[in-house]
Amino acid sequence: MANEENTKVENMKLDDMQRVKVLSPSALVLKRFFRNKLAIIGMVIIIMMFLFSFVGGMIIPYGQSQVFYTTEEMRKDYAGATYISDYVVYEAEGVEIPSDLYSKSILAINQNKAVVESRGGGHLALRPLAGDSYLTYVAEETKNPRAMKSAEHKAAVDAGENYFEYDGNAYIVDDATGKELLYAVSEAAVICKLSFTPYASDTALPYDFLKNALLAMSGADGTFEAGGNAYTLEMDGEAAAMVYAADGSDYAYISDMSINSVLGGVFLAPDFKEAVALAIQEGTESFLYTDAAGTEDTYLLSEKNGQYLISRFQETRVIDTYAQPSKTHLLGTDANGMDMLARLMYGGRISLLIGFVVVIIEVIIGVIIGGVAGYFGGWIDNILMRLVDVIYCIPAMPLYLILGSIMDHYRASPTVRIYMLCVTMSTIGWVGIARIVRGQILSLREQEFMVAAEALGISVGRRIFKHLVPNVVPQLIVFSTMGLGEVILAEATLSYLGLGIKYPAASWGSIINAVNDSYVMTNYLFVWIPAGFLILLTVLAFNFIGDGLRDAFDPKMKR
Amino acid sequence: MKKFLVKRLLISMVLLVFVSMIIYGIMRCMPASFVETKAMELAQKPGAKSYEEWLAQLNASYGLDSGIIQGYFTWASKAVRGQFGDSWNYNQPVLQKFSSVIWYSFALAFSAFFLEIIIAIPAGVAAARKQYSATDYSITVIALIGISLPSFFFATILKWVFAVKLNWLDLYGIVGRMHQQMSPMGQILDMAKHMIMPVATLTIVGIGSLMRYTRTNMLEVLNSDYIRTARAKGLPERKVINYHAFRNILIPIITLLGGTLPGLFGGALITETLFQIPGIGYTSYQCIVLGDIPFVMFYMLFSAVLILAGNLIADILYAVVDPRVRVN
Numbered sequence: 001m002a003n004e005e006n007t008k009v010e011n012m013k014l015d016d017m018q019r020v021k022v023l024s025p026s027a028l029v030l031k032r033f034f035r036n037k038l039a040i041i042g043m044v045i046i047i048m049m050f051l052f053s054f055v056g057g058m059i060i061p062y063g064q065s066q067v068f069y070t071t072e073e074m075r076k077d078y079a080g081a082t083y084i085s086d087y088v089v090y091e092a093e094g095v096e097i098p099s100d101l102y103s104k105s106i107l108a109i110n111q112n113k114a115v116v117e118s119r120g121g122g123h124l125a126l127r128p129l130a131g132d133s134y135l136t137y138v139a140e141e142t143k144n145p146r147a148m149k150s151a152e153h154k155a156a157v158d159a160g161e162n163y164f165e166y167d168g169n170a171y172i173v174d175d176a177t178g179k180e181l182l183y184a185v186s187e188a189a190v191i192c193k194l195s196f197t198p199y200a201s202d203t204a205l206p207y208d209f210l211k212n213a214l215l216a217m218s219g220a221d222g223t224f225e226a227g228g229n230a231y232t233l234e235m236d237g238e239a240a241a242m243v244y245a246a247d248g249s250d251y252a253y254i255s256d257m258s259i260n261s262v263l264g265g266v267f268l269a270p271d272f273k274e275a276v277a278l279a280i281q282e283g284t285e286s287f288l289y290t291d292a293a294g295t296e297d298t299y300l301l302s303e304k305n306g307q308y309l310i311s312r313f314q315e316t317r318v319i320d321t322y323a324q325p326s327k328t329h330l331l332g333t334d335a336n337g338m339d340m341l342a343r344l345m346y347g348g349r350i351s352l353l354i355g356f357v358v359v360i361i362e363v364i365i366g367v368i369i370g371g372v373a374g375y376f377g378g379w380i381d382n383i384l385m386r387l388v389d390v391i392y393c394i395p396a397m398p399l400y401l402i403l404g405s406i407m408d409h410y411r412a413s414p415t416v417r418i419y420m421l422c423v424t425m426s427t428i429g430w431v432g433i434a435r436i437v438r439g440q441i442l443s444l445r446e447q448e449f450m451v452a453a454e455a456l457g458i459s460v461g462r463r464i465f466k467h468l469v470p471n472v473v474p475q476l477i478v479f480s481t482m483g484l485g486e487v488i489l490a491e492a493t494l495s496y497l498g499l500g501i502k503y504p505a506a507s508w509g510s511i512i513n514a515v516n517d518s519y520v521m522t523n524y525l526f527v528w529i530p531a532g533f534l535i536l537l538t539v540l541a542f543n544f545i546g547d548g549l550r551d552a553f554d555p556k557m558k559r
Numbered sequence: 560m561k562k563f564l565v566k567r568l569l570i571s572m573v574l575l576v577f578v579s580m581i582i583y584g585i586m587r588c589m590p591a592s593f594v595e596t597k598a599m600e601l602a603q604k605p606g607a608k609s610y611e612e613w614l615a616q617l618n619a620s621y622g623l624d625s626g627i628i629q630g631y632f633t634w635a636s637k638a639v640r641g642q643f644g645d646s647w648n649y650n651q652p653v654l655q656k657f658s659s660v661i662w663y664s665f666a667l668a669f670s671a672f673f674l675e676i677i678i679a680i681p682a683g684v685a686a687a688r689k690q691y692s693a694t695d696y697s698i699t700v701i702a703l704i705g706i707s708l709p710s711f712f713f714a715t716i717l718k719w720v721f722a723v724k725l726n727w728l729d730l731y732g733i734v735g736r737m738h739q740q741m742s743p744m745g746q747i748l749d750m751a752k753h754m755i756m757p758v759a760t761l762t763i764v765g766i767g768s769l770m771r772y773t774r775t776n777m778l779e780v781l782n783s784d785y786i787r788t789a790r791a792k793g794l795p796e797r798k799v800i801n802y803h804a805f806r807n808i809l810i811p812i813i814t815l816l817g818g819t820l821p822g823l824f825g826g827a828l829i830t831e832t833l834f835q836i837p838g839i840g841y842t843s844y845q846c847i848v849l850g851d852i853p854f855v856m857f858y859m860l861f862s863a864v865l866i867l868a869g870n871l872i873a874d875i876l877y878a879v880v881d882p883r884v885r886v887n
Contacts, residue, residue, distance in 0.1 A: 394582070394863065
């Protein structure tokens with residue numbers, strides 16, 4: 001091979017162009033650039049970042065503001081149970097009842113009176129029914145000597161009662177004042193400390209059912225009739241009872257406990273109540289119950305000040321906040337239940353785009369102003385450079401922060417914020433480029449090729465932008481590569497402080513913003529570490545490239 | 560020299576006038592309702608003046624009731640006499656608040672500045688002495704990492720390691736919980752302890768540029784003819800570097816460092832905020848977020864003065880240190 005080449009070279013003419021391998025200046029720069037290991041590392045990182053943000057964002061199945069939910073077993077209150085300690089009034093149908101019936105009845109029970117006066121001026125009479133149950137009557141004082149002398153009254157007195165029926169009317173005799181007063185009464189309500197639950201949720205238990213059931217509870221045989229139907233009652237402990245219809249089916253459950261669902265409008269089946277009552281009696285902390293749909297659940301029972309709370313574990317859909325990294329969320333989720341990896345990818349798009357947009361605007365303004373100032377010199381140069389000085393003196397970070405807080409005040413949308421950020425950063429940032437361009441052009445314009453350009457009659461605009469500016473390109477490229485890193489850093493800092501990019505738009509800085517909550521900083525490393533390293537790597541890579549380019553363009557530093 | 564100084568000073572004054580105009584303009588860009596909201600807020604404080612009074616006072620003190628140009632001159636004439644008004648947030652004169660917080664910032668910035676110098680300059684020289692060696696590469700990479708490191712990220716890592724995991728230092732603030740009970744010496748040590756992480760952050764983040772600047776200048780000097788001559792004379796390498804070369808890189812370095820001196824008073828806005836060090840930076844950050852216009856105006860102007868002063872000092876030092884400049 002080598003010999004062949006040699007003979008080939010020998011065959012060439014002396015002035016053959018191929019004899020010497022000539023590299024163009026840009027090829028030389030490229031060659032030097034690719035020999036720099038750090039610069040190559042930087043290039044690789046930047047390419048990876050672009051793939052990560054732009055291609056990754058397309059591949060990942062999640063959106064940047066997609067909220068994820070998870071089901072969690074949560075102990076939820078299901079029902080509350082308590083022993084009925086206060087009297088409950090079950091009113092009779094079709095009877096006009098005085099408004100203070102309840103309070104007056106309680107008064108009568110407590111004072112052991114048979115008849116009390118109600119607020120409206122009428123009277124209420126009370127008669128023990130069975131155990132702790134009473135019948136309340138609306139009473140009207142009458143004088144009926146015949147009734148007083150009747151055999152029924154006598155029988156009642158002999159039995160130690162004050163209630164008797166005579167001639168189809170009911171009477172109560174009150175002797176509390178020492179004088180026997182006769183009252184004609186009509187039934188108004190039953191008062192007891194029991195609750196009645198029918199099996200079918202749509203059954204309403206009629207008044208005479210309640211009354212007769214109460215009587216049956218204290219009676220011996222346990223059968224009673226109500227509304228023309230016969231029922232059988234079976235005691236279940238001291239103060240609870242089951243009522244069966246004539247055909248033997250479950251009809252109702254009577255209990256001394258009030259058991260209600262935590263949620264309104266939920267019907268609790270009697271056998272659930274039975275199970276609760278049983279569990280409370282046995283003092284167990286949990287019990288099993290199979291509901292109408294056939295699903296068996298464990299219910300937990302807790303007691304506080306005589307109030308029993310029945311709860312169970314229920315699957316609840318909640319936002320999946322700060323989920324640990326897993327197969328579905330490779331980097332976990334953030335405070336809003338959004339996938340971290342997706343947010344990092346979309347955040348990378350914004351961070352990188354802002355960097356490029358800002359630097360491009362900076363270069364355009366900087367080259368125009370620097371070029372004009374450098375070429376014309378004199379008073380134009382003076383004015384433009386003083387403008388540069390003035391802008392250079394404006395403290396940038398406070399300015400960004402002020403604009404951020406003004407935008408907060410106006411509640412600017414995330415998109416507007418991004419545009420504003422780009423505009424502000426480039427209006428402040430172009431001065432560095434203008435200075436470099438102007439400095440280079442000041443020295444370049446004195447050189448011979450510019451004299452030649454002038455002699456050829458090339459227009460001023462062409463002379464500046466076609467002949468002078470291309471000579472500044474090396475410095476421009478180096479400066480803007482490093483500037484990219486700076487802009488990304490500044491944007492991240494602003495977003496970190498909460499004055500740059502805002503939720504729901506993501507940026508790497510605003511993702512790290514979560515560490516302002518020290519709990520997150522301590523416990524959820526996966527929220528802030530990846531974003532931080534992405535910023536560091538990207539800025540570092542731009543600096544590596546810039547450094548490599550500087551060396552490549554300006555080899556005189558090499559020994 | 561005198562003529563040069565006077566000229567530079569005059570230019571700086573003119574620049575300052577324009578910068579203050581821009582700053583005033585930005586403040587005027589704030590929504591008009593902003594002052595009204597502020598007045599409403601101030602009026603609702605217990606024992607405060609009425610809303611109308613506040614509004615009139617705020618508008619008058621910032622010339623908001625007149626045109627923008629007239630308003631600027633109203634504000635500027637007061638500012639020239641050192642009247643920057645009362646901070647809305649702290650309810651005390653801006654200058655009083657400023658003088659109470661500035662020394663925290665200075666202590667912080669100066670410690671970091673000192674550390675940067677004693678680390679970065681030897682490191683930069685070492686890197687330049689053996690260009691393309693492992694030392695050079697590692698120093699370059701460290702410098703670039705320092706430049707690229709987001710200060711908030713580095714601060715968070717420091718906090719996580721030293722405050723959360725090791726529990727050696729406090730997360731925030733300048734004084735610990737037991738500060739009041741300590742002896743005067745203990746109080747100083749307590750404050751110094753709270754400065755460790757902020758100073759470390761500032762140093763690491765700021766060290767890179769000085770390191771690279773030293774390296775670049777040292778390389779330039781080492782390539783020059785007089786170094787070759789010194790070596791040809793047979794001088795030991797140590798003497799060549801420490802005596803001949805180092806003295807010459809002092810010209811750009813002193814110019815650079817002199818230029819950054821005024822900045823030591825400017826406060827580290829981000830770092831102070833991250834560690835809640837009550838210096839000028841953190842104070843201004845709070846004022847910016849809360850819309851405390853008097854303090855923010857003062858801080859912006861103060862920062863602009865510091866930047867101008869830095870440029871001026873750098874120019875003068877350049878002339879003082881390098882006799883060649885003086886001749887021209």
